[in-house]
Structure formats: structure tokens, C-alpha cells
Amino acid sequence: MSSRELEDMTEKLEEGIALALSGGGFRAMVFHLGALLRINEVGLLAKLTRVSSVSGGSITAAALAMSWKELQFVNGIADNLQIVVDRVRVLATTTIDVGAVIGGILLPGTISDRVASTYDRDLQALHDRVGKRRWSKDYARR
Numbered sequence: 001m002s003s004r005e006l007e008d009m010t011e012k013l014e015e016g017i018a019l020a021l022s023g024g025g026f027r028a029m030v031f032h033l034g035a036l037l038r039i040n041e042v043g044l045l046a047k048l049t050r051v052s053s054v055s056g057g058s059i060t061a062a063a064l065a066m067s068w069k070e071l072q073f074v075n076g077i078a079d080n081l082q083i084v085v086d087r088v089r090v091l092a093t094t095t096i097d098v099g100a101v102i103g104g105i106l107l108p109g110t111i112s113d114r115v116a117s118t119y120d121r122d123l124q125a126l127h128d129r130v131g132k133r134r135w136s137k138d139y140a141r142r
Helices: 003-012 025-041 055-070 082-092 097-106 111-132
Strands: 017-021 048-053
Touching: 017 025, 017 055, 025 055, 025 082, 048 055, 055 082, 055 111, 097 111
Parallel strands: 017 048
Antiparallel strands: none
């Protein structure tokens, strides 16, 4: 990388707090919930300007993004972060690996395409259900 390219990158940097959520499947998804809870407790969640994620971290990031407008921050702390936890719990009940692997082997397309398609479908279904009803613990258990 040339010095000019480095200068260009530096000029594009923006102030703010970013959060990176790593991969690791189900365990990462659940681990990142704990991280969000702690980040919220210390008042940093409301200050996030960017979230970057992969794999299991993306599931948690998606639940956070879907919930962001509903979060009620009081003194910098979301007092209803449980809605994010509940949404991740709903998504955690979905098993997609077996169907994606079998479909990827037997049908046209790749396993990764099938996994992505299933997540798209499940996230959209969750979004549609939440959009039609007010989210609650009782609804999350259905």
C-alpha cells in the first residue's frame, strides 16, 4: 500500500465507537448477547456508531439492528434491551445446517447460498411478525 493510499484512508476515518462481533455460530451469537448486555450496562451501547459482524455475530447484530428504533435509552442505558435477547432466542430455535447441507449436496446451488437464504427467510419472518404485533416476552415464547 502506498503512502498516498494510507493518507486517503486516514482522511476517510470518522469519529465514533464501533463494535465488532465475530463468528462462531451459535456460541458466538449467545456470547455476543452477553457482550451487548455489559456494553449497555456501562452506557456505551447508545454511543455506537458502527457495528461490523460475521457469521454468528451477524445474527446478534441483525437482532440489534431490528430492535434499535424500539430501544428506550434512559441516561444512556437501554432499559428494554431484553427485546434484542428475545429476538436472538427466537432465531436460536431455528436449525438450518442439516437442511442446507443436504440441499447443497442434492440440489443446484451451494450450501452457503442455502444457509444465507434460510437466514434471510427467517429474519424476514421475524421482522414481519414483530411489525404486526408489539413485541413482548409472551410473544417471543410462541
